[in-house]
Amino acid sequence: MKRIHSPALDLNLIKVFDALLEARSVSRAAETLGVSQSAVSHALGRLRTLVGDPLFVRTGGRMEPTPRAQRLAEPLRDLLLGAARALSVEESFDPLLEDRSFTICTSDAVQAVLLTGLLRDISTEGREESRVSIALRSLDPDAMLNGLDDGTIDLVIGYLPEVRRWHDREFLYLENHACLFNPDLLPLTAPISLEDYTRYPHLMPALRGGFSSFIDDDLHALGARRRVAASTTQFLAIPMMLKQTAMITTLPTRTARFCAQTVGLAISPLPFPSEDFEVSMGWHRRNTGSPSHNWLRQRILNEAKTL
Structure with missing residues (x-):
């Protein structure tokens, strides 16, 4: 207990370290912390004395962490996240009683394929209207992860091969790709050949x-x-x-199937092998224990199981 209450142990120093x-x-x-640069510099000096390590070394205009700082990064972030969860006033969540808005960031294609079920669910919970509202946004991958960190985004969904060490991720479904074209304009029938695929111009989705x-x-x-x-960033x-x-386009198979059924186009498997990829949802670890966030993630997970 004496060590816990030691004057040298200042939790604000951990916030500075994390920032x-x-x-x-x-x-x-x-x-980020809303303090002066001198306050951060002073805190870093105290940290260096406390730990006995430089922790950050200026390299090419950036403060790069030392090996000791890298080892401290995860346990100290977990400590901050645990404190945030412990102090949270949210103990339960009822979508019929509590106002709650969420911001979900994903492509328009995933919005159409996966999230329409969620929107249908929140329009009515049983016979009562839910008090949940959803904002859907489409951003590039780097901006999505930054949004998780600054709290402007609650959840990201898509192909997430890399997330930051303080993010959590859960698999939703395995996806592959298919071709889409208008049979009234192209003399093709499914399944198309590699020669057919390369003969005509392509319209490419590109985030x-x-x-x-x-x-x-x-x-x-x-x-x-x-x-x-x-090429276009707007899949739909x-x-x-x-x-x-x-033209021919190549889209995730579920999206291609949705487009074919909705607009009246033809779908074909790719005429060459291509690897499947995982669609996952990612969130900041500070929200892992949040009842409202758990409610949202479970709804999306349930919807993914029906695809």
Whole structure:
């Protein structure tokens, strides 16, 4: 107990350490914490004395963590998260009684395939209206993860091969890819051949923009190539375009099936092997024990099981 109440053990120092680890800058850490740069510098000095290690070393304009700081990172963040959960006033959640809004970040394609069921559920809970509201956003992967950290985003959904060490993740479903085209404009029938696939121009979905993707790598390995005539970040604009354009697109199979059924297009398996990928949901670990957040994640997990 004496060690716990030692004057040297200041939990504010842990917050400074965590902010520096995230920002890699004294000025940005100070901005995050709402304190002066001198306060952060002073706290870092106390930390260095307490730990007996420099913890952060200036390298090319950035404060890079030492090996000791890297070892401390996870246990100290867990300590902060545990304190935040312990002090949280949220002990239970009832969507019929409590107002709660969530922000979910994912592609428009996942919104249509996975989240329409969630929206249907919150429109009525049994015979009563839910008091939950959902904001759906589409951002690039880096912005999504930053949003989890600053609290502007509750949940991200999609292909998440890497999340930050203070994020949690749960698998939703395994996905693959399929082709989509308008049979009224292209003389094709499913299943299409590799020759068919490469003969016509492509409309490519691209969250980050650009004109190439893993598809082009797969084709290159086969000694083939396609011509990407256009790309768009808006997946669900693609079926509208294909209704009037003699192009082929490659989409996640569930999205392609949804578009084909909704707009009246043809779907075909890819004419070459391509790896499946996982669709997962990710969130900041500080929300892992939140009853309302647990309610949201369970609803999405239940919906994913029906796909």
